[in-house]
Amino acid sequence: DLSEFMSNRLTSVSINSAQNNPLQPDVQYRGFTASPLLGLPQGLAVYQNGARINEPLGDSVNWDLLPESAIHSVDLIGGTNPVFGLNSLGGALVVTMKNGFNYTETEVKAYTGSWDRNVVDVHTGNHYALSNGVEWGYYLNFSHFEEDGWRDLSQSDAENYYATLSWRGGTGSALDLSYQ
Numbered sequence: 001d002l003s004e005f006m007s008n009r010l011t012s013v014s015i016n017s018a019q020n021n022p023l024q025p026d027v028q029y030r031g032f033t034a035s036p037l038l039g040l041p042q043g044l045a046v047y048q049n050g051a052r053i054n055e056p057l058g059d060s061v062n063w064d065l066l067p068e069s070a071i072h073s074v075d076l077i078g079g080t081n082p083v084f085g086l087n088s089l090g091g092a093l094v095v096t097m098k099n100g101f102n103y104t105e106t107e108v109k110a111y112t113g114s115w116d117r118n119v120v121d122v123h124t125g126n127h128y129a130l131s132n133g134v135e136w137g138y139y140l141n142f143s144h145f146e147e148d149g150w151r152d153l154s155q156s157d158a159e160n161y162y163a164t165l166s167w168r169g170g171t172g173s174a175l176d177l178s179y180q
Helices: 002-010
Strands: 015-016 026-029 032-034 044-048 073-077 090-095 106-113 116-131 133-149 156-168 174-179
Touching: 002 015, 002 044, 026 090, 032 044
Parallel strands: 044 090
Antiparallel strands: 015 026, 026 032, 073 090, 106 116, 116 133, 133 156, 156 174
16 A cells, blocks of 8 residues: 555555554554644644645545555655645645656456455556647546454455546646546
């Protein structure tokens, strides 16, 4: 998942699972946190396609609402920067999602694992050029996650739907309409 990827690949990132739920990790970067736990002092701003996804009250981050199979790239920018707004003292995590121009395939993934974990990811995208230099693109994503958990009464379920309709003009202009 995204948190394990960041822990394994990015420097100074560690993961804490205080809630013992794979969909609600605490991501810590150089002592600053992005967590779904309300009341925990936050310090990382998280952006999805340029929109801040930290909750307005308490700056908590609901990682389960971020469709991981629809992620195109992740940038971790350290240090405080006024571009990323208030409470980005430790930095910002910028997540760019897939669209019909950076993902042009159709893919179905299904796997199962310990504690009756079942995951299904379906996504497709493509783009088409018109004769006047205008291009249209689409991207559709569905992901389903469920598991019983390692202890009694600790099951987790999540379904995410994500769609993007993209337009690129001949003069370098662009427009993306996303639904989640």
